Amino acid sequence: MDDDVLTTLKILIIGESGVGKSSLLLRFTDDTFDPELAATIGVDFKVKTIAVDGNRAKLAIWDTAGQERFRTLTPSYYRGAQGVILVYDVTKRDSFSKLENWLNELETYCTRNDLVKMLVGNKIDKDNREVDRNEGLKFARKHSMLFIEASAKTRDGVQCAFEELVEKILQTPGLWESSLQGQGVQLSDQQQSGQGACGGYCSLL
Amino acid sequence: MMAADSDPESEVFEITDFTTASEWERFISRVEEVLNDWKLIGRAVAKPPEKGEYTTGTWEEKTKEINFADFKFSITHHYLKQETVESEGKEEPEEDALPLAMQDLLCMNNDFPPRAHCLVRWYGVHEFVVISPGTNCEAIISESKCNLLLSSVSISLANTGCQVPVFVQIQQKWRRMYAGECQGPGVRTDFEMVHLRKVPSQYNHLSGLLDVFKSKIGCPLTPLPPVNVAIRFTYVLQDWQQYSWPQQPPDFDALLAGEVGGVEFGKLPFGACEDPISELHLATTWPHLTEGIVVDNDVYSDLDPLQAPQWSVRVRKADNPQCLLGDFLMEFFKLCGRKESTEDILGRNSVEEDGKENSDITHALSKLTEPAAVPIPKLSVTNMVHSARKRIRRHRRVDESPLSNDVLNSILLYLFPDAAVDKPSDNNESKAQQSNPDGKTEQEKDPEDYNLYNQLKSAPSDSLTYRLALCICMVNFYHGGMRAVAHLWQEFVLEMRYRWENNYLIYGLAGGPPDLRCCLLHQKLQMLNCCIERKRARDDGRKSATAEGVRERKVSGCENGRLGPESAGSTATAGGMEVSPGKSWDSWSDSEDEFFECLSDTDELKEAPAEGERSGAKEASKAKPEGRLQPHGKLTLLNSDQPLYIPVTQEPAPMTEDLLEEQSEVLAKLGTSAEGAHLRARMQSACLLSDMESFKAANPGCSLEDFVRWYSPRDYVEEEVTDESGQTVVRGDLSARMKIPGNMWVEAWETAKATPARRQRRLFDDTKEAEKVLHYLAVQKPADLTRHLLPCIIHAAILKEKEEEAAEDIPSVRKAIQQISSLASKLLRHPNPDYKKLEEIINQIMVVEAVIARARSLKAKFGIGKGERGEDAEDLERFVSSLLEEPEVAVIGAGRGPAGSIIHKLFVSAQRLADSTDEAALLAPLEEEAGRGGGGTEDRKPAGGGGVPDFPPPAGREILLRTCVPRPAPYSKALPQRLFCVLMREEFRLAGAFSSDTSFF
């Protein structure tokens, strides 16, 4: 089973506490919604293997607690993540206003420059919406992120969010494939190469 | 297959039998096959090459191997890549248009291309095929073999209708002898060549060569149409004596003997040790003369280089000039591959024994210092070094020590400038924070450069780690290679242990938890500093009698220290009231019974509430509050009017990236089952519990709701409700998830005792962590160390080159450095960098260094940077910088322009120096005499005069003769004829292309 897994991807879920990070993850991995889900302590971890475009990818997903007090240690888990899901609650404006802070932190601590970021506006099943879809879109565009609105409760958008993210990660040529070939530094005129037999190019002398 | 383009019918029905074909026939058919494969059959449509296109365009080549019997040949197609003109309406070429190569013979757009295949230079062709003996095959020397080859070519061309000229290389390769043929409808060009060791005197001038050309054409017409002439003389300047290369390798021993802590330690060397420009070639060109306009014969010549209408210059660069920075880097890099351990190098027992003795010493020291309330006078590094050296000496003889005392002391003082102060110093805390001795922080100078460590995963340029890298690199290069590296590292590790055991912070590291953006070694050192910080706080706390006054000690306000700029460390200790923002999740230090901030036992008895009081919140309400940090805004407790206090909490456990890796592995291994998740939460709840205890201690009588309002405000839901009296009141309640019975938050709250942080069990075991770091450091082999520090060295080299480039302003170098940085960034941020590719990075850095050194050399030679000169200076600078970037540069104004007159002067000076018999000339002030202004001809020495000529004899003369005349008969078509003559001291070459009309023969 494991041998045809293409690659393991590390994905991180961040955002203010209570926006529904753990619920989104539970919906994705177990396709359930548990209103009795306990508040996360520290970090939690789940695994799921999915197939995208015929490629199988094993996702190691780290769910974080969003509390201010836990926050200083979350950056440790940013290390090496290939994808990040940044969640806000569409019924809580302040969870949207804090997004910028989260991105700053991400910028500072993530160790790769090809990280794929996705913005998720959660809890769209609720009717006391405070953040318009367009605001989310605008924010995502401004920060080059993927964007989707979702509901962990009704499962709207959840599967799609994770799949899109993975697809995007797989499309992004990873650092590990980086190669010096073809991008070597070209400095002016490197000394005439071939000599003598004129296999190369020469001037008069 | 021989008649590949004959009508298909015949192929289908006729069986062609090649079983009896000769080797020769087979060879011909192979050549044809290749020409076919490359689609060289038939006439290509192309525009004649533009002016200069041979230089600006790209040349490509394809090669195949073919055999003649068992003799290997390679056949190569060379061509200038041109845009296909297909789009411009498929105009069929005129039936009898000449093959392109024949048109090339007369085209004047690309004479004397700066860099091209010699056949391009000689014949002007932009597309051709060469057949030459394969590598390791003997040359084709015998005339019969040459003829056999040529006739094969001839037959192949005729069979296929290929109009691209095909050459065969004959004679030894170095002679660059080719013969070839080009065929078109009713026309043929033969390419022939003469190559001699000496120029026959009758051909040593234009008139003699014109004679050869004309007799070779054998044109029956009288009078002949005039021959078109282009001439280029090339002069070589080798003697740069007056600008002898100034750079010598620095004398490092002298440096070290100088004052202590020589600043030079922080600098990487730079530059070439020999002149990276070896020659200057001046080409003087008369591009367009007609026979009869100039006279050049055995007695007289009009061809005065100063008068030539075009001058162009190229420089010859020394092959791989020895450059200091590159050597440094490469030697350092080579260490990465070594296998030896420190013991292998320095002797078996030295490390182990030292450790033992060392601990004895510290033990003695701590006994001495413990009762004393006064600060201990700080040992200077020199003292430390001496004691360390004594220990090491016991295991190896003095003369075996790789680093001398002097060198070692200077290095240690450079690494640990805080120890230079011999007088007692009790505030080394602040000293350790300010990482830069010269007052101005590196960061202020250029934030972008400063933050390079972030991209390269190295360390800040003002950090200890970075300085260590520079020292290791230097010690490796100048003071004994790997042995010296092992020695210095051993000393460094001793110093680290010394600091840990004596509570001295390590100088030159930003405060706060390890910076994960830096290299692991840097993180380890930061970790050790955290441990020292904690230990010192604890020891201070023990000493200090005022218990309540003990505030939590911080390495820095984490919020600033972590996110903020590195070396802002000096400000970090300022605000003692900063909230400690994070929590440790590290709950696996339970073996230790030490408290976070341990008070002496007696203190604790006095201070601590009686055991019974700790148990429940109810009783605690009567208890005295402890460990308050500050009120939390205006909030009051729900059950009373008491303000809600944020407690002093335990610092988060600092983590290095390898620890984090380990920890996340442990957490991940618990799996995804419910029990696993529960265990995971439990493992991480130690800090939650600790915070709850601190909170309870600071807020007697508080409830979980109070705690949640501070800790996880979103889980305290406030609603406006209308009460019985009709008034709207805010009613708050725990969120649903916090109310789930038996959830871990409730569970933890119930077990939490009211205990201030300082009396709690330590979440972070600094003793254990420090020992782990010290052990880790001790077992690093020189190669490991080099790998740890390689990012810092690459970082330093890039900064060095940026700095050097800034002084020269070379755009291509700037771009190259940019590319090197981003490539290095990609490589170094990878968890397992590819060392092959990193070597490539170092090679690129070396190339950049050589280019900068060349620029310096040229600028010195052309007197740039000496001020004055005004508007000419700009032109001159442009000229010099293009010399570096382009193979050949035109001199504006030829001999009369500003650059031209300098070049002229250079030649005159060299000529005088060379003329050693003329001593007067040597003594004469050259500057004055040669310093002509606009190069007026009145200054010129009489051409045939007795004085020293301004120019040496040309190293090479190229004379290109062209015409278009009917051959072989007067009524034949007029066809291109060309002779390219090369006259050098030891070479005479005539490369002729003679076309004839074949229609009637």
Ligand SMILES: Nc1nc2c(ncn2[C@@H]2O[C@H](COP(=O)(O)OP(=O)(O)O)[C@@H](O)[C@H]2O)c(=O)[nH]1
């Ligand atoms: N209505 C609704 N409630 C949600 C949704 N997602 C989460 N919740 C609720 O929001 C609260 C916080 O969810 P949780 O997943 O623990 O948030 P986290 O702190 O970000 O992990 C819980 O009470 C969930 O039941 C959603 O999509 N719709």
Ligand SMILES: [Mg+2]
């Ligand atoms: Mg959660």
